[in-house]
Amino acid sequence: MLILENVDAHYGKSHVLHGVSIEVRAGEVVGLLGRNGVGKTTTLKAIMGMARRTGGRITFEGRDLQGVPPHGLAGLGIAWVPEERRIFRLLTVLENLRTGLDRPGVTQARRDGLLEKVYAYFPILKERRNQAGGTLSGGEQQMLAIARAMVLEPKIILLDEPTEGLMPRMVAQIQEIVHALHRDGVAILLVEQNVPLTLDAAGRVYIMEKGAVQHHASAAELRADQRVIHDYLGV
Amino acid sequence: MAERWHDEAWAKDMWWSGKTTRRKFLALTSTAAGALGATMLVPAPWREVFGQAKPYKIGVLQPLSGTGAAGGKTALVGTQMAVDRINHGGGINGRPIELVVADYESKPDVGRRKAEKLVLEDKVDVAEGGYLSNVCLACMPVFEENKTVWMIGVCLDTTITTTKCSRYVFRPFDYAPAQAVGFSPYLVSKLGKKWHVAFLDYAWGQSTRDAYIEQIKKNGGDVVGTTGVPLGTADMAPFVSKISGSFDGLFGIFFGPNAVSFTSAIYDLGLTKKYKYAGDGAIAESTHLPALGQKIEGFVGINRYIPVMDPPLNTPYHKKFFDQAVVELKKIDPSGPLPDRYVQSNFEAMNFLKLGMQKSRFRGREDTNNLIEALEGMEVKESDDFPQGDKAIRKEDHQAFLREFIFTIQNNKHKLLETIGKEKTLVPPACKFA
Amino acid sequence: MDQILIQTLHGLVNGMVLAMVASGLTLIFGIMDIVNFAHGDLLMLGAFVGASIVGVTGNYWLALVVAALVIAILGALLQATTLRPLIGRDPLTTILATFGVSLVIQKYALWQWGPSVRQISEPVRGNFTLFHLQYPWYRIATAILAGLIIAGLWLFLKYGKYGIWIRATTQDRVMAQAMGIPVPLVYTAVFAIGSAMAAASGVLFGPFAGVTQTMGFDFTLRAFIVVVVGGMGNLGGSILASIFVSLLESYAAIVVSPAQAVIVSFVVLVLTMLFRPTGLFVPTPK
Numbered sequence: 001m002l003i004l005e006n007v008d009a010h011y012g013k014s015h016v017l018h019g020v021s022i023e024v025r026a027g028e029v030v031g032l033l034g035r036n037g038v039g040k041t042t043t044l045k046a047i048m049g050m051a052r053r054t055g056g057r058i059t060f061e062g063r064d065l066q067g068v069p070p071h072g073l074a075g076l077g078i079a080w081v082p083e084e085r086r087i088f089r090l091l092t093v094l095e096n097l098r099t100g101l102d103r104p105g106v107t108q109a110r111r112d113g114l115l116e117k118v119y120a121y122f123p124i125l126k127e128r129r130n131q132a133g134g135t136l137s138g139g140e141q142q143m144l145a146i147a148r149a150m151v152l153e154p155k156i157i158l159l160d161e162p163t164e165g166l167m168p169r170m171v172a173q174i175q176e177i178v179h180a181l182h183r184d185g186v187a188i189l190l191v192e193q194n195v196p197l198t199l200d201a202a203g204r205v206y207i208m209e210k211g212a213v214q215h216h217a218s219a220a221e222l223r224a225d226q227r228v229i230h231d232y233l234g235v
Numbered sequence: 236m237a238e239r240w241h242d243e244a245w246a247k248d249m250w251w252s253g254k255t256t257r258r259k260f261l262a263l264t265s266t267a268a269g270a271l272g273a274t275m276l277v278p279a280p281w282r283e284v285f286g287q288a289k290p291y292k293i294g295v296l297q298p299l300s301g302t303g304a305a306g307g308k309t310a311l312v313g314t315q316m317a318v319d320r321i322n323h324g325g326g327i328n329g330r331p332i333e334l335v336v337a338d339y340e341s342k343p344d345v346g347r348r349k350a351e352k353l354v355l356e357d358k359v360d361v362a363e364g365g366y367l368s369n370v371c372l373a374c375m376p377v378f379e380e381n382k383t384v385w386m387i388g389v390c391l392d393t394t395i396t397t398t399k400c401s402r403y404v405f406r407p408f409d410y411a412p413a414q415a416v417g418f419s420p421y422l423v424s425k426l427g428k429k430w431h432v433a434f435l436d437y438a439w440g441q442s443t444r445d446a447y448i449e450q451i452k453k454n455g456g457d458v459v460g461t462t463g464v465p466l467g468t469a470d471m472a473p474f475v476s477k478i479s480g481s482f483d484g485l486f487g488i489f490f491g492p493n494a495v496s497f498t499s500a501i502y503d504l505g506l507t508k509k510y511k512y513a514g515d516g517a518i519a520e521s522t523h524l525p526a527l528g529q530k531i532e533g534f535v536g537i538n539r540y541i542p543v544m545d546p547p548l549n550t551p552y553h554k555k556f557f558d559q560a561v562v563e564l565k566k567i568d569p570s571g572p573l574p575d576r577y578v579q580s581n582f583e584a585m586n587f588l589k590l591g592m593q594k595s596r597f598r599g600r601e602d603t604n605n606l607i608e609a610l611e612g613m614e615v616k617e618s619d620d621f622p623q624g625d626k627a628i629r630k631e632d633h634q635a636f637l638r639e640f641i642f643t644i645q646n647n648k649h650k651l652l653e654t655i656g657k658e659k660t661l662v663p664p665a666c667k668f669a
Numbered sequence: 670m671d672q673i674l675i676q677t678l679h680g681l682v683n684g685m686v687l688a689m690v691a692s693g694l695t696l697i698f699g700i701m702d703i704v705n706f707a708h709g710d711l712l713m714l715g716a717f718v719g720a721s722i723v724g725v726t727g728n729y730w731l732a733l734v735v736a737a738l739v740i741a742i743l744g745a746l747l748q749a750t751t752l753r754p755l756i757g758r759d760p761l762t763t764i765l766a767t768f769g770v771s772l773v774i775q776k777y778a779l780w781q782w783g784p785s786v787r788q789i790s791e792p793v794r795g796n797f798t799l800f801h802l803q804y805p806w807y808r809i810a811t812a813i814l815a816g817l818i819i820a821g822l823w824l825f826l827k828y829g830k831y832g833i834w835i836r837a838t839t840q841d842r843v844m845a846q847a848m849g850i851p852v853p854l855v856y857t858a859v860f861a862i863g864s865a866m867a868a869a870s871g872v873l874f875g876p877f878a879g880v881t882q883t884m885g886f887d888f889t890l891r892a893f894i895v896v897v898v899g900g901m902g903n904l905g906g907s908i909l910a911s912i913f914v915s916l917l918e919s920y921a922a923i924v925v926s927p928a929q930a931v932i933v934s935f936v937v938l939v940l941t942m943l944f945r946p947t948g949l950f951v952p953t954p955k
Contacts, residue, residue: 048847074849086844088837099837099848102830152849300775302883305784436928465928469887470877472808473679473919474927477672479801495786496878503877505796505803526786526879568783 001026001061001187002047002078002156008055009039009046016042018212019056022189024156029178029188031202031219033195035233039211040191041083044158047189048073048080061155075103077155081162083191085145089134093125096133096144100151118147121177139170146177156187163194175201195233199223207232285326290333291597293318293588294353294362296374297388301341302467303367306491306577309522310366310389311336312563313581316556320619321585327592335359343373350377360599361386361592361606363584366577368392368439378403379669382603384610386588388581393442396634400666403603405610405633407587407626408580409539411443412450413660414515417639418537419450421653426511426535427483428456433475433497434488436463443488443515464489464497471500478506487514494518495526502530516541516642521573524647534644539580540623541642541649542573547624548640548651556582556622579623586620587613587628626657632666671800672923678799680916682808685815686874688911691892692819692904693866699902700839700859702760703752706767708867708892709885710774715740715868716880717778720787729792733872737865744864748857756856771889778882789875811873818869819908822862826904835859839902894934898941900948909950913937 002024009017017039024030034040045051047058049070058065060076068076088096097118101111119126122143128136133144142162149157159178163171171194178201181188192198198205199219207215207228215228222229295314297307314334322331335357339346346367353359354377362378362385365371371390378385379401387395387406396406422430430451434440440463448458459482464474475497478485485506489497494517501507507530516538519531541548542557560574560582590613591597595605611630615621626637639660641653694708715736722732747770755763791807798804826832838845838855846852871884878884895914899906914934921930941949 050843069851069853070843070846071849071851071853074847080847082844082847086841088840088844090840091833091836095833095836098830098833099845099850102833103849148848300772302886304775304779304882305786308779309784436926463926463928465931467883467887468927468931469874469884470679470683472877473676473683473922474930476675476679476802477922492786492879492881492883495881499876499878503796503803503805503808508803509801522785523879526788528788528790564783568785569781570783570785570787572783572785 002189003059004043004047004056005058006056007043007046007053007058009042009051010054011042011051015054016051016211017046018210020046020208020211020213021056022206022213024187024189026155027182027185027187028204029182029190029202031198031205032189032191032208033193033198033205033229033233034208036193038208040208041160042211043208044080044082044160044189044191047078047158074100074152074154077153078158079149079152079154079156080158081145081149081160083160083164085141087133087136087141087144087148089132091133092130093133093136093144094129096148097125097151100148103152114151114153118150121150121180122147139166139173142166142170142174143177146174150181154186156189157181158189158191160191161193162190163192163197171197195229285329285331288326288330290331291327291361291592292333292335292357292359293585294350294357294359295334295336295364296339296346296349296353296362296366296370297336297364298341298366298370299336299338303341303370303491305522306389307338307341307366308567309564309572309575310364310577310581312560312567313578313583314363314388314585316559316563316578317582317585317589321589327589328596339370339374341367341370343367343370346370347373347377350374354378354381354383358600359383360597361588363588364388364581365390368395369437371395372399372438375399375401375404383600384588384591384603384606386584388584389577390439391443392438393446394438396632397665400632400668402607402633402668405587405628405635407584407628407635408576409637409639409660410634411439411446411515412662413634413636414537414539414639415443415446415450416662417655417660418641419447419454419456421641422484422486422513423451423454423456426513429482430456430458430484430486431460431462431478431480431482431510432458432486432488433462433464433478433501435490435493436465439490440488447486447488464493466493468493468496471496472504475500475506476504482510484511484513487512487518489515490517490520494520495523498523498527498530498534507533511535516576516640519642519644519649520575520577521649522568522575524644525570525572528647531644532647535641535652536643537639537641537655538576539637539639540574540576541640541651542575543642543649543651545651547638547654550617550622552617552619552622555619583621583623583626587615590615590620624657629664631664634664634666636660673920675799675802675804676919676923677916678804678808680919681912682812683919684912684915685812685819686870687888687891687895687915688819688908689815689866689870689873690888691895691899691907691911692822693863693870694892695896695899695902695904695907696835696859696866697863698896699904700835700842701752701756701856703763703767704760704893705863706764706889707747707771707774708863709887709889710771710778711740711744711864711885712867712871712874712888713778713880713882713885714743714774714871715864716789716871716875716884717782717787718868719872719875720789720880721782723789724787729789729872732789733869736872737869740868741861741865745857745861747864748860752860753853753856775882775885782882784882787875787880789872789880791876807876811877815870815873818866822866823904831855831858891934894938898937898949900950903948903950906948906950910948913949 004022006019202219318332337349339349365387366389368390385404434444513535516536565571591610595609614627617624624638626635628635636657638657639655642649719732719736793807793810796803796805834850895910899910921933
């Protein structure tokens with residue numbers, strides 16, 4: 001469904017991605033592991049059209065994303081949960097969700113259904129729906145970021161380090177959500193530093209180093225043989 | 236050769252790279268606007284008539300953009316009417332006039348620069364124009380340094396022909412002290428003894444205020460208060476609300492859009508019902524009357540020119556000027572205003588230059604001294620050249636004296652109340668040429 | 670005492686009109702980081718369009734609506750043709766572009782309507798006695814109307830679907846795009862709304878002092894001051910600052926000469942820049 005072929009990307013003059021090739025099939029959870037600064041986030045940004053792509057091809061359901069404007073990706077079914085969460089801080093929780101709900105062609109009934117669904121996943125958001133996004137705790141903001149992506153009814157979610165800096169209780173909750181999304185048939189490209197979580201949630205895993213994919217294996221293989229993980233991630 | 240024009244490389248450049256085109260468009264638009272504002276050489280369609288005769292180059296300074304743009308544009312109509320008439324009538328000394336118009340953007344520093352450009356680069360023979368007093372004062376030294384005659388068309392600041400006077404600068408129309416001398420007896424005897432003076436707080440407004448305070452007192456009246464309003468204040472209501480107390484009349488010294496602002500504010504706040512409203516004629520120029528409507532009814536002012544055909548202005552000279560000015564003004568203003576003093580004084584300023592250049596057999600800037608001598612003390616009669624009436628340029632300060640009209644506004648029209656002969660406006664000279 | 674009441678009224682009336690002008694300006698700045706030097710000229714153009722419509726139909730309210738619509742369309746075209754291509758470039762280029770647009774509009778107005786001052790007659794006649802003055806009801810009506818229009822804008826931004834889009838884009842344009850909000854369209858729409866606000870202010874202010882080519886200048890300057898004082902891009906701050914600065918100027922007119930009173934707003938500007946650079950009504954981040 002989502003295919004990156006030999007993608008090169010630049011930040012200003014520095015060459016960040018060197019021929020990255022990744023594939024995510026429909027309904028599949030794919031992990032992307034690697035140390036800090038190896039280009040995982042940039043890979044996601046390249047998909048979102050936010051990093052300057054200088055080579056290669058990115059296609060989604062066979063469609064080249066080159067000509068799609070940044071605001072057109074949500075409509076194709078690609079949602080992004082950025083590492084910094086990027087909650088609209090002055091908008092309330094409900095308004096944050098409305099940025100995704102108020103798109104053309106969504107009936108009132110479907111909106112209510114979607115809202116109910118995310119509130120069921122994250123009851124705390126319902127409780128805080130009239131509170132400004134900026135006043136939420138880190139964990140709550142992460143939930144809101146995921147919920148905001150969910151209301152777009154995406155085919156794939158690009159999930160960037162969702163557990164970073166969260167308390168263990170929250171991490172477990174995020175893990176549950178990932179499973180739930182998977183059950184719903186949403187594909188996920190999960191960028192993480194948390195190895196156990198990734199190996200638990202993902203079917204396949206790509207390991208990146210220095211802006212390139214160095215290793216690719218199924219999660220089961222990696223679980224069985226953790227040496228590779230040690231080699232690349234030093235854990 | 237490509238089959239279709241837009242297959243050409245240049246066409247692709249223009250049409251298919253959308254962004255560049257728009258940027259180019261913007262750049263072109265602003266350049267064009269700038270060029271129009273800077274200098275326009277008025278081509279002489281009558282060139283052929285004059286054969287090989289070299290045209291006189293006359294520089295004209297006017298504000299064609301910025302705060303003074305509206306007035307500058309009106310003033311330019313007068314200049315151009317005079318030049319067209321002169322060129323159609325065989326020019327000056329057999330030579331046509333070519334105008335070099337410089338827009339000083341209503342700013343003194345730009346004015347100085349444009350004046351220098353006219354004198355040094357365009358090498359004009361003489362200059363005319365000027366509208367905002369602060370710009371006139373900034374430009375005068377340029378003409379003095381470069382020994383070029385400047386016939387001012389509008390600037391009214393008193394000091395132009397008193398403390399800051401220049402041998403190279405002439406003012407062929409009235410100034411505030413003369414108007415104050417002519418108007419104050421009427422103000423005190425017919426309208427009231429006690430006055431409050433409200434004025435535009437810059438060079439012209441201040442010098443005019445001083446002239447009226449002096450003359451009102453001299454005639455047995457009194458000025459009990461003054462209010463200065465800064466140039467360009469959109470809503471003057473907060474500033475005029477302070478005007479209160481017991482006095483008979485409110486005397487206003489404003490011009491242009493500020494005059495409309497001021498009049499609206501005092502009318503809206505009921506001050507014109509409580510006090511008589513009089514002031515400089517610039518408040519009630521014909522370009523303001525439609526906007527002011529009933530707010531200006533009953534205003535009494537003094538002006539060197541009002542667009543009426545009542546005696547003594549019912550002359551064939553004035554009718555000719557008036558009719559043509561109406562036609563020319565309609566071209567720049569679809570609402571078709573009647574001529575005002577800015578059209579009149581620029582028209583006559585150009586005619587003074589013509590007479591001076593004829594009398595001195597002026598060839599070029601080398602004859603500037605002769606031209607000055609010809610203009611000094613020049614007396615002219617009411618005629619096609621001078622439809623406003625007789626006038627004389629005084630030798631001592633290059634200030635002209637002319638008749639003045641006291642008028643009121645009735646049914647949104649000027650109505651002549653009294654004509655003040657030029658001998659009743661005399662003010663002693665107060666100028667020492669360097 | 671009389672003077673204080675009178676000047677309070679003047680300050681509120683002028684403050685509301687200024688708030689309308691400034692709200693358009695701050696909206697545009699907040700979302701696009703564009704300092705729109707042509708804002709006052711759009712106000713002037715709106716006033717001329719309004720004056721023309723009042724002249725033909727005699728209907729003030731129609732003029733108010735049509736002028737706002739016409740200038741909104743013009744603003745949208747202006748944004749799409751001259752400013753959109755400059756997005757992401759040096760802010761100086763947009764400043765120069767809007768400055769150029771301002772000159773073009775002024776020249777156009779002079780060419781189209783000529784030097785005569787135009788009139789918009791007030792839709793509300795009559796006045797009431799206020800100490801030594803007669804106070805026109807129209808000024809009161811203007812303040813109320815301006816307040817209603819600002820409240821309308823605020824409600825739209827607060828609850829409207831597109832209002833939420835606008836606020837989201839203002840806060841994080843990249844994330845807004847990722848959420849599928851058509852940001853380029855939002856930019857154009859905001860420029861149109863800002864232009865309409867300017868035009869409506871022009872028609873509202875028209876009866877105060879006539880319509881001239883230069884009427885926008887004073888507003889651009891004062892609106893810039895209050896936008897900075899209120900915190901760049903902060904709508905509520907700009908509105909409060911408009912009223913605050915106008916009141917201050919009005920009160921100053923009681924004790925000092927008008928020429929000194931208008932300096933008050935500059936003093937407030939300088940003090941704000943020095944001590945609260947993010948705006949008078951926004952806490953300075955530590």
